[in-house]
Amino acid sequence: MVAADSEGPKDPGIRCPSHRMFRRERSIPLQSSAAALCNNLSVLQLPARNLTLFGVVHGPSAQVLSAAPDGVPLAQRQLHVKEGAGVSPPHITQVHWCVLPFRVLLVLTSHRGIQMYESDGSIMVYWHALNSGDASSVQAVFAQGIAASGHFICVAKGPNIMLSEELAGHQTPVTDIAAEPVQGQDGMADMVTADDSGSLCVWRSGPEFTLLTRIPGFGVPCSSVQLWQGIIAAGYGNGQVHLYEATTGTLNIQINAHARAICALDLAPEVGKLLSAAEDTFVHIWKLSRNPESGCIEVEHCHGECVPDTQVCGAQFCDPSGSSFAVTGYDLTEILRFGSV
Template identity: 65%
Template structure:
């Protein structure tokens, strides 16, 4: 069970974008960094688990003189082997009309675009010399989300998944050249959010369903009628196998994932439900790898709601 903690007050309300919350836990200092977007601004906050925010600032997207400011479409903390970067995507750029979907795999950062291309950037250990390494061209409609999981050096292990507005999921093995392993059809239903856990893909769809697939084969493990409206955010606490889902129906659910040792199938247990009354949930994230706390944002809600285990 979870209880509501002291919320974090915001300077502006989050935009009505799915996956509009990112959390970077800092275990050594006991802090968590929060990032969300509204219009051409990205708001950053740092806070201790149950206290007031320790710092708060706004990042402004800038453009050439006389032009309108670009709208930011997503903010995401990318944890790389030697550095941590805050990556922002926007509706304007040289490579794409708009970008959406961000994930880090090793020293690569993957960014999705409106055309369906996924841009793979090679990030050095230090300095600004970031190079475009590869373009992945399996999607034909706008990319919605990207997720990654450390492959721990194993061969032919799926460690990146990309999703799009048709619901198509593409599962990849990252490296100097990304290798496509599996294509999983979404039957025309958008997939706003996706996660990877122990070789399984958890995908949240526009019909409110969560589907869990085997990453290597695309076989369906579980289908859950989780929400009454479109899912807007998924997150995983890898150390506990907990899955967090938030949706436009104002509900946030927590599910416990486990793999049956005999059959190898994924089993799901519902653990907790929270209603954010009259609020379109647009972001939901765990605040630590064990899933002992989580945070929620909503459209026209001028605070980050926080919850922790009782």
């Protein structure tokens, strides 16, 4: 076990650099502030066009922005919830880009349904309405949690996973989904889902989805989950990050990373950097690796960043190498950018 608090790591088992690795860069203005939702930021890098796209949710709308490498905003588009049945106000719960083998789609989830757009948000290509059921029911129907898994787009709806089929694996609402391609197996991918009780389910995707293992919760919601080289990183409402073996569900490392609830995790797949952001105003970056002799997971604390007086609600790396990241905060009308020193 290793431990850290909002000021940085205290446990001698966590290696820590002697210098700052990131510095604040030019912010990107928003038309509306970010909503207080977990994982409320999605980033898509377009190297061929020298652009980066950002997606942020604000109530019934999502803002899709494009920016140059220096942070100069170039264009902004507002996407709204499609009209549908129901008496409750429509709100978007998440916006996320899904990178498929031959296509990139922008996916919005809401209390109304699932909307899929071309990557720039210009054209809606698919709309899936949620069945609101009996209006007198006290159970809310919504979609939340998005991931691309092979040729599939996986979206959480209530306690189940909506794919080309519906997979029942959770007893409480699903909060997040993460997926990673299986090397050397085309069209196959590992996927992990998290829920409000803290339980995790690990799946093998393909023509048929198979539940590989179930990791029991401990009564604390898991708000965000990531998957990298067989390592599951799960962020919880008590500020902890747990690192599990995906194949066995074994807990290898517990990091007391934050003083308040974690709202977002992200991974830079090329280098194994893990980003954690929480309501305590801090963003931490960790380096994951495996000991070549024992095969055990090891963690190094790389950087800590405070966003003063801000309830952070979204954070994501802006490139696969983890050389830059962006942050959103509740009632903050800008996207904060940080780049390597």
